[in-house]
Amino acid sequence: MSTSTLIIRRPDDWHVHLRDDALLGAVLDATASVFARAVVMPNLRLPITTTGAALAYRARIQAALVPGRRFTPLLACYLTEAIDLSDFRAGVRDGVFSAVKYYPAGATTNSDAGVAEFKRVYPALEALQTLGIPLLVHGEVVDDHVDIFDREAVFIDRVLAPLRRDFPALKLVLEHVTTVEGVAFVTDASGPTAATITPHHLMLNRNAIFERGLRPHAYCLPVVKRERHRLALRAAATSGNPRFFLGTDSAPHLRRLKEHACGCAGIFNAPTALACYTQVFDEEQKLDKLEGFAALHGAAFYGLAANTEAIELAKSNASHTAPDLAIGPDAIRVFTPPGGLRWQVSKLPCAS
Ligand code: NCD
Numbered sequence: 619m620s621t622s623t624l625i626i627r628r629p630d631d632w633h634v635h636l637r638d639d640a641l642l643g644a645v646l647d648a649t650a651s652v653f654a655r656a657v658v659m660p661n662l663r664l665p666i667t668t669t670g671a672a673l674a675y676r677a678r679i680q681a682a683l684v685p686g687r688r689f690t691p692l693l694a695c696y697l698t699e700a701i702d703l704s705d706f707r708a709g710v711r712d713g714v715f716s717a718v719k720y721y722p723a724g725a726t727t728n729s730d731a732g733v734a735e736f737k738r739v740y741p742a743l744e745a746l747q748t749l750g751i752p753l754l755v756h757g758e759v760v761d762d763h764v765d766i767f768d769r770e771a772v773f774i775d776r777v778l779a780p781l782r783r784d785f786p787a788l789k790l791v792l793e794h795v796t797t798v799e800g801v802a803f804v805t806d807a808s809g810p811t812a813a814t815i816t817p818h819h820l821m822l823n824r825n826a827i828f829e830r831g832l833r834p835h836a837y838c839l840p841v842v843k844r845e846r847h848r849l850a851l852r853a854a855a856t857s858g859n860p861r862f863f864l865g866t867d868s869a870p871h872l873r874r875l876k877e878h879a880c881g882c883a884g885i886f887n888a889p890t891a892l893a894c895y896t897q898v899f900d901e902e903q904k905l906d907k908l909e910g911f912a913a914l915h916g917a918a919f920y921g922l923a924a925n926t927e928a929i930e931l932a933k934s935n936a937s938h939t940a941p942d943l944a945i946g947p948d949a950i951r952v953f954t955p956p957g958g959l960r961w962q963v964s965k966l967p968c969a970s
């Protein structure tokens with residue numbers, strides 16, 4: 619039974635993994651039915667590093683859409699030290715690339731072709747700064763000597779702060795920020811600086827990975843941190859500060875690859891993400907700040923118009939758990955926060 623409803627402007631997802639082939643077909647509508655636009659991450663098995671590859675991938679996404687869906691995939695170019703800048707500029711000119719994604723080489727899923735030495739991409743960053751295209755950063759050092767829970771804070775000191783200093787006009791997004799240090803950097807930095815925040819980093823702390831046993835479905839990168847970090851993220855997301863906006867980092871992997879001796883990093887939250895964010899803002903008594911975070915701040919940062927459609931959410935007395943998404947003989951676990959979900963999307967996008 620529904621106790622209250624909320625109508626907000628249709629949101630955008632500024633960080634999502636839609637994958638390819640059968641997985642793309644299985645996961646796409648969870649994003650496309652709710653979000654008007656999404657920045658689609660380029661870390662496919664063969665990374666999207668050229669305009670041609672991006673055009674072909676965008677066409678595959680569009681072909682996989684449920685007929686009638688109004689959804690715009692925005693593509694990010696995977697940054698390598700060998701990026702072809704003339705091809706990239708043409709991609710930007712033709713509206714194919716909306717952003718560039720910086721993966722430190724080896725930091726996460728399909729990141730081996732990423733950046734090993736950040737000074738080597740300075741010419742590319744110079745071009746980005748001139749074009750006004752955002753650099754989206756996976757902010758973790760790849761260094762066995764650095765504790766995995768400290769890798770974001772160390773990355774900020776070693777890489778992000780120098781980048782901010784050397785490219786004062788570059789649009790910089792610290793993707794899936796996870797720490798007090800990350801929130802402070804984004805809040806205080808000069809120049810156009812922002813961060814996306816995921817539902818799971820708002821709802822889990824690191825105990826969730828070890829709750830009475832090893833929990834592979836709570837494992838993602840950057841890994842969820844201590845409670846004080848989660849609380850800092852909740853404060854930032856609900857603050858109304860336009861530097862913080864919605865990015866789900868929905869990252870589907872088959873259960874057999876998550877429930878494994880070397881389980882994949884990534885949490886699939888697309889079907890529940892908007893309900894999760896709404897629940898967080900409700901718990902913080904900041905529902906009035908949800909629309910800014912979900913539908914306004916990101917568009918403004920990217921220099922795009924806000925959406926005009928609306929979407930309705932409803933809250934019920936009983937909590938529920940999202941079912942797995944079946945895919946062939948396997949399935950993908952859908953993120954449900956501890957204690958379950960009380961919010962859900964009750965009306966899909968419609969004219970406001
Ligand atoms: C992402 C994936 O699976 O592609 N995994 C994750 O844990 N977030 C990659 C990423 O964004 O780090």
Ligand code: ZN
Pocket residue numbers: 633634635659867869
């Ligand atoms: Zn991601």
